[in-house]
Each structure stands twice: as C-alpha cells, then as structure tokens.
Amino acid sequence: MDSILLLAQIPDSGNSAIITFVFYIGIVLFLAWLSSRITSEGSFLSEYFLGGRKLGVWAFALTFAATSASGGSFIGFPSLVYTHGWSVGLWIASYMLMPLVALGLLAKRLNQLARKTDAITVPDLLHSRFESPLFGLIATVLIVFFLTFNLVAQFKGGSVILQTLLRDVPLFQQAVEVFASGLIASNLLPAGVDPAYVLCLIVFSLAVILYTTYGGFRAVVWTDVLQGVVMVGGIILLLPMTLGAVGGLSSATRQIATQIPPVRTSVQLQVTEPSDARTLLKNSLIVVDSDRGERVFRLLANAKVEVSGSVVAAVPPESSDPAQDSSAIAVLELFINSTDIHHEQLRRDVELVEEVGPETAYAFGAGQAGVYATLPGPSPSSNAGFLPFSIAVSFFCFWCFASAGQPSNMIRCMAFENSTTLARAIFTVSVYFSLIYFPIVIIFCCARTLLPGWEADADRIMPEVVRTVTGIYGVPWLAGLLVAAPFAAVMSTMDSFLLMISSSVVRDIYGRWINTNPTEKRTKTLTYLTTFTVGVAAMIASINPPTFLQDIIVFTGAGFATSFLVPVGLALYWRRFNHYGAIAGMLVGFFSNILLYAIGTYLNGGEIAAYQPLKLSPFLVGCISSLVAAVLVCILTPPPSQAIVVKFFYRKRRLSAR
Amino acid sequence: MRISLRTFTMSIIAEQDVDPASGDAVELDPVFVHAKREAVIVLVVFTLFMLVSLGVSYSLAPPSGKAQAAVDLVLGMPHWVFWGIFLPWMFANVVTAWFCFVTIKRDDLTEPDGGDERPESLASDAGQSSAGGANH
Numbered sequence A: 001m002d003s004i005l006l007l008a009q010i011p012d013s014g015n016s017a018i019i020t021f022v023f024y025i026g027i028v029l030f031l032a033w034l035s036s037r038i039t040s041e042g043s044f045l046s047e048y049f050l051g052g053r054k055l056g057v058w059a060f061a062l063t064f065a066a067t068s069a070s071g072g073s074f075i076g077f078p079s080l081v082y083t084h085g086w087s088v089g090l091w092i093a094s095y096m097l098m099p100l101v102a103l104g105l106l107a108k109r110l111n112q113l114a115r116k117t118d119a120i121t122v123p124d125l126l127h128s129r130f131e132s133p134l135f136g137l138i139a140t141v142l143i144v145f146f147l148t149f150n151l152v153a154q155f156k157g158g159s160v161i162l163q164t165l166l167r168d169v170p171l172f173q174q175a176v177e178v179f180a181s182g183l184i185a186s187n188l189l190p191a192g193v194d195p196a197y198v199l200c201l202i203v204f205s206l207a208v209i210l211y212t213t214y215g216g217f218r219a220v221v222w223t224d225v226l227q228g229v230v231m232v233g234g235i236i237l238l239l240p241m242t243l244g245a246v247g248g249l250s251s252a253t254r255q256i257a258t259q260i261p262p263v264r265t266s267v268q269l270q271v272t273e274p275s276d277a278r279t280l281l282k283n284s285l286i287v288v289d290s291d292r293g294e295r296v297f298r299l300l301a302n303a304k305v306e307v308s309g310s311v312v313a314a315v316p317p318e319s320s321d322p323a324q325d326s327s328a329i330a331v332l333e334l335f336i337n338s339t340d341i342h343h344e345q346l347r348r349d350v351e352l353v354e355e356v357g358p359e360t361a362y363a364f365g366a367g368q369a370g371v372y373a374t375l376p377g378p379s380p381s382s383n384a385g386f387l388p389f390s391i392a393v394s395f396f397c398f399w400c401f402a403s404a405g406q407p408s409n410m411i412r413c414m415a416f417e418n419s420t421t422l423a424r425a426i427f428t429v430s431v432y433f434s435l436i437y438f439p440i441v442i443i444f445c446c447a448r449t450l451l452p453g454w455e456a457d458a459d460r461i462m463p464e465v466v467r468t469v470t471g472i473y474g475v476p477w478l479a480g481l482l483v484a485a486p487f488a489a490v491m492s493t494m495d496s497f498l499l500m501i502s503s504s505v506v507r508d509i510y511g512r513w514i515n516t517n518p519t520e521k522r523t524k525t526l527t528y529l530t531t532f533t534v535g536v537a538a539m540i541a542s543i544n545p546p547t548f549l550q551d552i553i554v555f556t557g558a559g560f561a562t563s564f565l566v567p568v569g570l571a572l573y574w575r576r577f578n579h580y581g582a583i584a585g586m587l588v589g590f591f592s593n594i595l596l597y598a599i600g601t602y603l604n605g606g607e608i609a610a611y612q613p614l615k616l617s618p619f620l621v622g623c624i625s626s627l628v629a630a631v632l633v634c635i636l637t638p639p640p641s642q643a644i645v646v647k648f649f650y651r652k653r654r655l656s657a658r
Numbered sequence B: 001m002r003i004s005l006r007t008f009t010m011s012i013i014a015e016q017d018v019d020p021a022s023g024d025a026v027e028l029d030p031v032f033v034h035a036k037r038e039a040v041i042v043l044v045v046f047t048l049f050m051l052v053s054l055g056v057s058y059s060l061a062p063p064s065g066k067a068q069a070a071v072d073l074v075l076g077m078p079h080w081v082f083w084g085i086f087l088p089w090m091f092a093n094v095v096t097a098w099f100c101f102v103t104i105k106r107d108d109l110t111e112p113d114g115g116d117e118r119p120e121s122l123a124s125d126a127g128q129s130s131a132g133g134a135n136h
Helices: A002-006 A011-037 A044-053 A057-068 A076-084 A087-091 A098-104 A107-117 A122-130 A133-166 A170-185 A195-245 A249-256 A389-404 A407-413 A419-450 A455-472 A477-514 A520-541 A549-573 A579-603 A618-636 A642-649 B005-009 B030-060 B064-070 B079-103 B119-127
Strands: A263-271 A285-290 A293-299 A303-305 A310-313 A329-334 A350-355 A650-652 B016-018 B025-028
Touching: A011 A133, A011 A195, A011 A477, A044 A107, A044 A195, A044 A477, A057 A098, A057 A195, A057 A407, A057 A419, A057 A477, A076 A087, A076 A419, A076 A455, A087 A389, A087 A419, A087 B030, A087 B079, A098 A389, A098 A419, A098 B030, A098 B079, A107 A122, A107 A407, A107 A419, A107 A549, A107 A642, A107 B030, A122 A133, A122 A407, A122 A477, A122 A549, A122 A579, A122 A642, A133 A195, A133 A477, A133 A520, A133 A549, A133 A579, A170 A195, A195 A419, A195 A455, A195 A477, A195 A520, A249 A419, A285 A350, A310 A329, A389 A549, A389 A618, A389 B030, A407 A477, A407 A549, A419 A455, A419 B079, A455 A477, A477 A520, A549 A579, A549 A618, A549 B030, A579 A618, A642 A650, B025 B030, B030 B079
Parallel strands: none
Antiparallel strands: A263 A310, A263 A329, A263 A350, A285 A293, A293 A329, A303 A310, A650 B025, B016 B025
C-alpha cells in the first residue's frame, strides 16, 4: 500500500479533483440518507445488516462487484500489467468465470439456509447448521481477526489516494497548515506522521463511518452501486482514449514486442549547458550520447545540480559503500530510442561521466526483445519468469474460489431477493468484469508504449496514464473523474468490511454469548455504537499503520478462503458433515495459511512473503489441507443429529402429484 | 425407510424418508438437489475453461527468445492472447448466460420447508423484463 503514496500528482486537475471529491462524497451521503428513509417490516438486525434480504439484480450485482474490486484493482493490477506485459492477461483470466463460480457454487443454498435459520452473519448460519456455539465463536474470531487487519489497510489506502488528489489544491494546503499547527501545539501528532495524511484520514474515514453507521447495509449497497458505475465508467472512457493515443492496439503490441526489460544501475552525470534549472526531479528522462550510442535513463530519485555542473543526489544515500556516494545517481536504463518517447520531456543537456554500477538486470527476460508479448513474462526477481505454468494454475483457481470463500461475498449471497435475481446478477457481474479487467490489460499494455520506462515507479502508472491521455485530448477536467475510480473501489470495500465486523460483534458475540434476548432498542443502540466505534478504532490504528499493507490484503484474502471455503461448502452440500469436521477444516485451513506465510516471511528476511511448496500458492495448499482434514475428521466422528439433517436437507413430502 | 448412517456415509441418495422426530414423510429438498447439480455444472465448466485457456495459451505463446520475430497479431493482440484469453473470455460470457437463463432453476428460496420450482419465480419474471426466461 506504500505504493499508493506514489499516486500521481495531477498538476492540471487540482481544482477538478477537489470538486470531484466533494461532489462524490455529497452524493454518497445523500444516498445513505435516502436509503435510511426506506422502512421495512423485517427486524432491525435483518434490515440493518442484510437490507431486509431484498436486493434486486442491479443492487446485488454491483455491490458484489464493487466489494470484490478494492484499490488493488485500480492501482496494483495496472502496475502489474505495465511491468510484465501481456502475460498478466492470463494471470487474471479466470475472472471470466469468477462470477459464475463465486456465486453459482454457494449462493443459492446460502440464501435459502440463511432465510430458513434467520441467519444474519456467516457464523450465525454455521452455528445453526452445526448446533455448535464453539464453532460459531471460532468463525467469528477469525472474521474479526482478518477484517481488522484488512480494514486498517483499506483506511490507509483511501486516505492516501485522497491526499494525492488534493495535494496541489491551495485550500487543502492551508487547511493542512492550520491542522498541523493545532496538532503540534496540542502534542497530538506522532513522530514521523505526515499531518496532511492524518487530515485526509480523518475526513475520508469519518465520511465512510458516518454513512455506514447511519444507513447500514442498504446504504452500503446503494453507495456500492454508485461506486461500481464510477469504476466501469472510468475504464470505458479510458480505453478508447488510450488506444487513440498510441495509434491502435496493433501498433502498440508490435512496439511492445521489441521492448527489452530495463536495467537498474548508478551513474555520474554532468550538466553540459548552464541552466537556471538546479534540480532534476525523480522520474526525469535523460538522453546521453556515449560510445555505445544514444542511451536513455530515468532518474530513480530527486537530484540537484551543483555549481560545478555535477549532478548529485538530493538526499545522500544511506549506504556505507564508498562507491555509492552522493555523486552516484540511481537510474533505470531503458533500451529504447529517444524518438519512441512522445509524451514526456527529455533532458539532453546532461552527459555521462562514468557508469558506477552495479547493474541489476531482470532475473528473467534480461536482454530479450519480445518478452513482454509472450509467456511467462519478464520478472525482476524470479528466474522462472512472472507466470510459470504452476503459478498460472494457482491463480486461475485462486480468483474464482477465493472469491467464493470470502465471508463478505457470502453475506451478499444471503441478501438477494430470489433465485431469478441471482441468475441475472451472475450474468450482470460477468459482463461487468469483462468490461473492467480485460480492458485494463489492454490499457496498461498500451501504456508501455505511451509512457515507457516507469517500471521502478509502476504504481503511479494509472494516474500518469490518466493525466497523459486527458492532456492529449485537451480534457484535463476528466482526470479528476477518472481517478475517482480507485477511490470508489477502496470506499466500497471499506464500508462492507466495517459493517461485517460490526455484525459479528453485535450478533455473534453479544447476541450469542452476553445477552441472548436483547430488546430492539438496545440492539439498535448497540449496533450504531459498535459500527461507529469499530470505524473510529480502525481510523486511529491507521494513523501509523504497519508497512507491507498490500501484502496484508493478499494474506487476509487467502486466509479467509482457506478458513471458510471448505467448511461452508461441505456444510451446504454434504449431509454427513458434522461440526468436528468443520472445526478441523477451518483450523487446518487457517493455520496452514499462517504457517506458509510465517515460513516465507522468515526466509525473506522479515518482509511478508508466502512460502510456496511445489510452486503452489498458500491458497491451494490451504484449501487442499482443509478439505483433507475436514473429510477425515468427519468420517472418524459421529454423524450430525437426524433433526439437523432433516432441517437442512429435507422437506415434508408433498402429497400432490407433480 | 428410516434415515440411517448409510444415507450419510454412502453415496445413496434416499429420495423419500421419514422424519424420525415427527414421523412425517420427507423428501430431499429440491433446492438442495438443484443447487448441488448446478454446483457440479459450475465445477465442470470451470475445469474445462481452465484446461482450454491455459493449454491454448502455453502451447501458442512463442518462446521468450523468439517472441519478437514470432509475434502474430489477431485484433491487435498477440495471437495466443486472442485464442487463449480473449476468445475463451467472450465464450465464458455465453456459457454464463446459458447457465443463468437456461440451466439454473428458479427455486423458491423463501419457503421455510424447502423450495420448489414454483410459480413465484414465473410471476417475478413476468413482472420484470423478459431477459431471464425461466426454465421449468
């Protein structure tokens, strides 16, 4: 998530960004207010947490789609496409079936049984199916555990996007000054924390907390619909603009097929002509003549020009290596001609004094033209390339089945109105994802020719492409709207997670263990209070969040799927399945994921990483382990009561002939 | 016939049993039966698409060292992307449409005692657009 910090400044769109944001938040709050006016005859909890189980096609489809797409879909994924080329198309390809698998596998039975048992949460349903309070409690604890991590990551992501949107707006800068002086005076600002970030965090978080607390599930769904439309609208606008800017897809692909992965190195540079420009900003492009011909470099850090004309690092490196002094500038050498760069300024007033090195080439694909247009795709770190076959199999399974195993998706499956709604929603989400994910692959493959050499700062590529194409077409005001897509994606995920934690606390902990028969008034008060408190607690935790947040999001997604997919799937379809097997499946899935990440992190020197036995992802290993444990333990233990089997799998025989 | 352990442990699906608690005759819930059948179809479709998409992509993609010379475009994308990803993706939407509008049963999910293919969904369909013709 640190990458989000690098989201582009959009110099031409400062005012449009703040107008977009204010307008957007205004609509979201209005929708929340409007949704709260809708009354229903159902109980408060069912209404607040499931919208009265009456979601129609568009609401169900778009809330599912918007919740599934977090900030990663619009920040991390474009960065991945840009870095590895067309191979990422296969990495994401199972999204072609994701709605069919994620909804077609469990949704109908989840919805039916949730109605039958009056379940409002996933633990609620599991508690009824297995008549085991212990199992319900384990499920609740796992949900709260994973969601708390994830919520902090999402809060930070949203705040950073807002900060980058507003950083050039004078009004915002003044507000930050006042806010910072107030914090410093009251000694409330932790060391090393950017006051602008804290201000954005408070504004952004309070907006989400307020509309989620006030409107509940219905407000979340309605705002998800708006956010889903913003996301697909942004991509649909960006696709033809990008294709036009690069002269068509064929032209872009042919150019990509000639590209060679860049090499990272260090060089000493000297300015050749006197100039007033005393600084060279990070990501500046420099063209130098050398005995090897023309060479193109992109600066990897800010630099300054000394009186002698030497270019030195603006911030001296921390390395103790004498070769890495401040005159050695870290650069990325791009193996392209300067004539291939059309939309960025080139500095030609610099000469190469000496190449200091060391050179760091890609582990796979170095020096190979065409590697971006084939499989397995170039990789800076893996000798096997970006997508060897085993990883491709893992990801093909991961996107579909991990989505089916997310409790946030299961909750939505409990809320649609009827099976006709389900059928139409599956198709709607299918078309929706087709309009988002494959076009993103095309757009950011084209970005390789539109803005070459952004590999070292690839997380900025989405807003950079937006800034460039809106500039080309003379519509800078559109940039604010297009950059609202990742903002919408983060928001729609945050509100859902916030509500899930709240429902777990109110229904599965308070309602099961503390007060099994609370009054409606008490339930209401507790629900509002819990949603608000959980939101504020997550906001406070996000003031100084841990690093590696993007990895934490992946870790929690896999953790949810390995813990819940097998137990819930078997609970819905296997009559013999009992609570012993369910607990074993859940715990084995949970701990196998934790163990693989612990080993991977240890081997990776403390940075979060997953250990992949036989090159299989922790998700696959976790699900297989969970399945084996669940089935074995179930067979070795007594079957469930006959009353449970009849309740969940049978109905009274109809005497009338069919 | 009473519900016995055999019912649970063996793959024999008893269509008609007796609830030992109430003595009522019971039958398998049709929502359960339909949902299970649909889940099996989903798994088969997923497996077929995975084999086709990965198989076609890896067999058509040129080796990394020769990709520049071998780049062969269809609709502007490398031909392995077209045949292995784009075309299956479009076809997946067709299969999803078939699943949604032809295969999936319009069960009543609100019935407390198990659903059925009943007119609720037809009525619901009639009240909405005709895009999702129910299958009964």
